Amino acid sequence: MNNRSEFSSKLGFVLAAAGSAVGLGNIWRFPYLAAKYGGGLFLLMYVFFVVTFGFAIMTAEIAIGRKTQLSPIGAYTALNKKYGFIGVIASLVAFLILPYYSVIGGWVIKYFVTFLTGGQASTAQDTFFTSFIASPIEPVLWQILFVLATLAVVLKGVKDGIEKASKILMPVLIVLSVVVAIYSITLPGAMEGVKYFLIPDFSRFSIQSVLAALGQMFYSLSLAMGIMITYGSYLKKEDDLEKSVKQIELFDSGIAILAGFMVIPAVFAFSGGDEAALNAGPGLMFVTLPKVFNTMGMSTLVGSAFFLLVLFAALTSSISLMEAVVSTVCDQFKLERKKASILVAVTAVILGIPSSLGNGIWSEFKILNMNFLDLMDFITNAVLMPIGALLTCIFIGYVIKVKVISDEVKISSKFKREKVFTVMIKYIAPMCIVAILVTSVLSALGLLTL
Ligand code: PHE
Secondary structure, eight states, rough: OOTOOOOHHHHHHHHHHHHHSHHHHIIIIHHHHHHHHHHHHHHHHHHHHHHIIIIIHHHHHHHHHHHHHHHHHHHHHHHOOOGHHHHHHHHHHHHHHHHHHHHHHHHHHHHHHHTTTTOHHTTTTTTTHHHHHHSSSSHHHHOOOOOHHHHHHHTIIIIIIHHHHHHHHHHHHHHHHHHHHHHHHSSSHHHHHHHHHSOOOGGGGOOHHEEEEEEEEHHHOOOOHHHHHHTTTTSOOTHHHHHHHHHHHHHHHHHHHHHHHHHHHHHHHHEEEEEEEGTTTHHHIIIIIIHHTTTTHHHHHHHHHHHHHHHHHHHHHHHHHHHHHHHHHHHOOOOOOOHHHHHHHHHHHHHHHHHOOOOOOOOTOTTTTHHHHHHHHHIIIIIIIIHHHHHHHIIIIIOOOHHHHHHHHHHHHHOTHHHHHHHHIIIHHHHHHHHHHHHHHHHHHHHHSO
């Protein structure tokens, strides 16, 4: 077991874990949710959840990984033989997310290349996005490219692949985010958008907005899918675990907030303050934003910079997804790393194809009124992830007991927030997770309108 790979430093670990956390969730999902659920109010709730539940669950996962030095299935089994199945659920979530995440990653490459080659005028057309994602072949080719880029890093291993890539991609991502955010907030008319994003409008408070903020927090911090367990298993015993969690969270919320600054004020400036433009939902990044860039100065530069940073964010997340699956396959099936990586990449391409075709030639095929990509997103994020998170809380709180985790954290940290941690894991997090699970399933079944 001693030859398990390790991150060479705490910084390497933090950047890689932050790389996992910072992804499409921050840049694509967070701004449109914030726009939809009352701007500053959503932001406030989100940050609150990050420092409470997010902190507790992330600490628990990293500690489980570091304690057992194993990937999720082995880790849960090592702690209690009967509970290896929680690890199976976690690995399954990562395994199912990777294919459709790469489909969206492929779209991002396409946008980046289009902007870079000066084709932004075409991206601003209403039909550009829908006709691109509906075509049978092209998105699949971009998806394959995205998977290959991910594979190239994972093949090189933890230190030379993941850690090195994160150390380059993450700083570039921060710099580009700051530049694009400054550009966006200095546009004429953008200040209204800044206000909208920062000042909480309490009249917009609703149960849905609370649940959306909670769900976003889980997704954005890459929780309950075995990723933090896997990365934690590469963390050295002497590296401060509590501090690392804080830094990862700061990174993740920081980039989400910057993304809010990049997107919301620019859309406000573009629409002349008309809030309706913000209601584009998932299309905000792929449909509205290109239009916004296209009407402004330096569109080739700003647009390419923006999609490059999105691409980097998406890549470091898909690297973590692939790593979690590869590490599980290696540990469980005693397969060599290289073979496991190639196997996982090929599977991701094949399983991703239905998610791509579901936007076009297979769009007739719907389950619960969702196309394949939305269905996969729903099963993983709205069903399996909360179930995994709930089981994790119960497992730690009531089966192995919180002390096992606290002791692991205390090897390297004072664990100042031990009390918050205990209360969250045992009582508050499980209740909230049940609430997310019930509402999302009911609304998918059409029994509840959100
Ligand atoms: N946390 C990533 C994001 O914000 C998403 C992700 C989900 C990454 C699942 C890995 C696994 O985009």
